Amino acid sequence: MRADLIVLRLGANRDLLVGVQADSSTSLATLRTLFADWLDDTMVDELAELPPAFEVHLTSAATTRGRRTLPHLRYGREVLVRADHATPVLHALASVLGGIHERRPDDGRAWVHLRAFASGDQMVLTDIAHPHLVNDRQLLAAGVNEVIHWGLVVDGDALAVPAPLPARWEAVGIDPPDHSDNVRLCGLIAHDRSRLSTAALLAQLSTHSTSSHWFTMAADLTERAQVHAVSDRSGARTAVLALLGCESPT
């Protein structure tokens, strides 16, 4: 059996398989303990033939030129979260797995796939791609966290955030992640390097969901001038803070 991979069996019908690769035997042991209720070791050899969906790096390691790699969670080539210690990485993994577990094909709900930044029960969504704003120090200092997810659900005027996958947090000595079921969407941020028109920005943001509810929500925010266009990371950061009503840290 492959020594660095766990396979989780998720979904209401337990018919979804997710491979998670760990960066060390210690990390693997942590993952196995944390997600013990979801493991399917019988499928490890089969999934080992495919690239894993997620890679978890829980240890900080020295690299060349005196730099260190920080704990992080990777989905393919994208780093979803990077942190000074393992806990936020594990929380993010649980959040993503929770979304995979909850989501059903054709469940009739309006799922939207944009990056989410939250402060309290308020959230903004943006299509600015990774690695921009990953582990952004200024946002963190202002009390803004990126909510790592596998899709958010449009729920009336709010967004529903799927719960993290239930896990054995006590067994690994970590507090479970905080979770807000519903958050208020305060605005949208479009990554725009070509000075698109308002209609074009709406079209761009609308493509991140196949639901008319999302289109209506995005159009409503656009009408209320709560859609900001930004061309770079700095602009995105400023827009996140402005839309969430947070003060920029000095």
Place this chain on the structure above:
Amino acid sequence: MAHSSFTPDSRPLAIDDTETALFEGEAVVFREATKSIHRLNASAAAVWVCCDGETTVADMIAELAEVFATVEHETERVVLEALEQLADLDLLVRPNPNPIATVTQVDDTASDGSRIIGCPPDT
């Protein structure tokens, strides 16, 4: 009238399952059936708004020539182009609508039939 599938007496009708947002003269149209988004420029948006099944093409041309302060033969060209574009996008009711092409994404499947959540393709 230039060669077109629309005649002066045609009364183009927008299909039902759409949501439209108008900003600064442009339109963004969401179509429920195909989960598609279409962005229309100012002239196409103006034509789209007129596709109510009652307004004739001739009326559209006259009205939009006044709105855009253009001569009628130029407006005719713009209106007909917009209508053909809307028809090509299947946004107008047709007597014999084209079948909607669908793309089916096939997930990896395990030997027991379970769906495998895979690694995203490189972009």
